[in-house]
Amino acid sequence: MVDIGPRDSTASRVADTVRARIIDGELLPGAKLSQERVQEALGVSRSTLREALQLLIRERLLVHQLGRGVFVRQLGMADISDLYRVRRIVECAxxxxxxVIRPAGLRAVNVAIEDGRAAAAAQRWGHVAAASIRFHEALVALAGSERLDEMIKEVLAEFRLAYAFMHDTQAFHARFLERHTGIAEAVGSGDLELAASLLDGYLADAEREVLASYRPQPSRRRRSRAG
Incomplete structure (x- = not known):
């Protein structure tokens, strides 16, 4: 029997590194991934890198174009609407x-809110976006399901691709940041139906704003090359 555990583990670590660069905005949607540069920078074999990229393709963060290579995926309007549909179903449910509302879980929700406020005060809007993602992950984590946690992490990672081409992410995050508090307070009081209703309205409003301000840049996509 062949033991492929170590290589699988290495591929997962490589995927984690590339995923983080995508989520942090270092690799823009539409950018071509230089596999040679990634392989050299991370010191991994071609087969390990291939496994890592396949993981990210399955997560819909990368796309392989026959004869052209691997690119960071760029979302279309229909993709954004579908992601919000999934988010409303998963997060509200x-x-x-x-x-059971566990204190540690509620603390994680409130810490994400506090981090978002601190980042906004410092005008660090990328950190505000990251705190918002943690807020939504923490909400879902209150349900106590590892499968739901994994699902929402993948959905939110893909959703971060939309931020790269939004017209004004600063105004977007500033408008929605304070609405987190109302949702958290409803959860803390035990009124889960109210919390779900507030979250549903929040996501519906956010979808409209994202779609209205989404501005893909074909010219940047053609120029971009990353690795």
Whole structure:
């Protein structure tokens, strides 16, 4: 029997590194990934890198174009609407099905809110976006399901691709940041139906704003090359 565990583990670590660069905005949607540069920078074999890229392709963060290479995926309008549809289904249902509100879980929600406020005060809007993602992950985590946690992490990672081409992410995050507090307060009071309703409205409003301000840049996509 062949033991492929170590290589699988290395591929996962490589995928984590590339995923983080995508989520942090270092690799823009539409950018071509230089596999040679990634392989050299991370010191991994071609087969390990191939496994890592396949993981990210399955997560819909990368796309392989026959004869052209691997690119960071660029979302279309239909993709954004579908992601919001999934988010409303998963996040709102998770809130409605919380059986026990654990203090540690609620603290994680509130810490994400506080981090977002601090980042906004410092005008660090990329950190505000990251704190917002952690807020939504923490909400879903209150349901106590590892599978839901994994699902929402993948959905939110893909969703971060939209931020790269939004017209004004600063105004977007500033408008929605304070709405986190109302949702958290409803959860903390035990009114899960209200929390789910507030979250549903929040996501519906956010979808409209994202779609209205989404501005893909074909010329940048053609120029971009990353690795």
């Amino acid at each position: 998770a809130l409605q099905r919380i059986e």
